[in-house]
Amino acid sequence: MKVTQNDIAKFAKVSQATVSRVLSGDPKVDPDIRDRVLKIMGDKNYRADSRARSLRSKKSLLLGLVINRPSGALGDDPFFSGLISEIIDYLRGSHYHLCLDAANGGNGEAAVYDELLRTRRVDGLILVESEARDQRIARLQQDKFPFVLIGNPLGCNEIHSVDNDNVQAGEIATEHLISQGYKRVGIIGARSGVTVSDDRIAGYQKAIRGKQNDHLIWHADFGLQAAQATARVLLRLPNRPDGIVVIDDYMAMGVVAAARELGIRIPQDLGLVSFNDSALCGLIDGGLTSVSMNIPGLVRIACSTLIRLVEHDEVLVKRAIEGCALKIRGSSMREVNLA
């Protein structure tokens, strides 16, 4: 059932080399021959074998994305599904495809990289911020494998990366709550070591400096449950916060749930701002204020950089910063609601 260039060549009574030329759009082929070959290709429903092509051309037209999350946890994280969604949308316009793999972190992760890159299965990798990524990145660099990091390169200037300014994002979120009249603003982050979270906490601290004495910082594990548990505790504190910045929309929903349990009204008794501006933000009454990370922009830069890296080997801009934008909704609108 498979049709090769050789088959086409025989039918068209030309050499297989000519068929190849027609396929690659070589202008040197005689228009008559070209049309004849194209006609036969169409009739026979010919498609070039991607395996032979990539063996020969050294390009697989596959980009890899390794999701570093415990089993089953991807579905819960709107950031990742948003990311994947945007990547495949972006690649739709190109000849590239996405190869998606999971890793459990640790050295399992390095094994996935090896499997994808050293076997030349993919042309390049998109990495997403993770904690202990030093070894793998060192290895990729040393082997000169094309990759782009979505996240903070932590000062390494040789890495191609796209990132939001998460310090600024944390600052924007915090300042917004303060400007809405909240007096005791706290932040719930992920466990420390997670760069995005650490950066946003730094932004929070920057924002409250001089405006609020207590630094109210809590750490919770990822996920709604963990955030809800944390919020349950802190909302029962003698002088509980009246405004909380939550590291993630999904976790913010946990805070919402905890507040509801305790009869604490949002935004009257508690102002809430989170990050990612995912579809979840439309799910609560009045909406959840959230800082948009502009995932489409992030993805556009990451993919175009990676593709250029794969195809031309060099890109000028190493570190790109994508702007973030506060999307104000009901959860932080104390002034309006009190009016």
Next chain:
Amino acid sequence: MKVTQNDIAKFAKVSQATVSRVLSGDPKVDPDIRDRVLKIMGDKNYRADSRARSLRSKKSLLLGLVINRPSGALGDDPFFSGLISEIIDYLRGSHYHLCLDAANGGNGEAAVYDELLRTRRVDGLILVESEARDQRIARLQQDKFPFVLIGNPLGCNEIHSVDNDNVQAGEIATEHLISQGYKRVGIIGARSGVTVSDDRIAGYQKAIRGKQNDHLIWHADFGLQAAQATARVLLRLPNRPDGIVVIDDYMAMGVVAAARELGIRIPQDLGLVSFNDSALCGLIDGGLTSVSMNIPGLVRIACSTLIRLVEHDEVLVKRAIEGCALKIRGSSMREVNLA
């Protein structure tokens, strides 16, 4: 930087063929030679080139999944992100990888299939229920390309498929509302033609037969907004339903929002049951009752069938049905709440 079997062969002073044999675990190689070769492979950090290997062996170890959704809409659909998540988790234990592509439906979709299968980029495809899939499936069958359908094969017995019994799922959901004392139960489906939705509506009709005179069936586009708009209208009806089965968790959130706007209390004034049992169900007060489709089970069967199809060419069971289970939460617990 690339190391080939030839390089290894030279270092080990054996033929390249022997290196290949060592790699494939051929028991006929002398243990001494085997160890020597393995040692050198380790030292040189050798990994077989997957492109050469797949050209030769006719196996790419890639499975394809084509997401048929308009741009950007993947992130909003917890069913798809759950599906993807489970697939990559499942494949983690195998040698296979996932190639994820997007298509806008229509003939763009057929083009993606062609690109993936006719170019032999992937060994097989996982299809997810879509509306006008007849042509593509006919084509896959005719070309004997391995594929598994997640969804209803619509009576075609030659197709390998895994599916829930969506008629039953619709029935379970509806019966539950009736058993909770709701008297006017309606259903919001997707636009007709979507098999999952049509089946669940059929189940709804089966369940109310003899118990309720009016068949209250509405159709909405996918997404929270569309469902919310539909719900806004129908909840203002003179004799509005007091129980609604919603085709999808995400759309159910739209109904929740509409009810909140109109001051209609859940579950006292309105009982709600939806499908998929996604993370969204934890987001409303008391929780959203939902029929779990057991995505992990679905994926397990789909992947193992596809892999067997790819590797052995035949599988006995054509059509597998994965059970679904009602997860009862607050949104449908009228009795308890009224007590």
Next chain:
DNA sequence: TTGAAAGCGCTACCAT
């Protein structure tokens, strides 16, 4: 048990 050699289907170079 091992090696030599024939391709897999393609690209790209060298002739003509």
Next chain:
DNA sequence: ATGGTAGCGCTTTCAA
């Protein structure tokens, strides 16, 4: 402008 041909790195005969 076209054809012949040499590989890409691997698996798998076929001989030895």
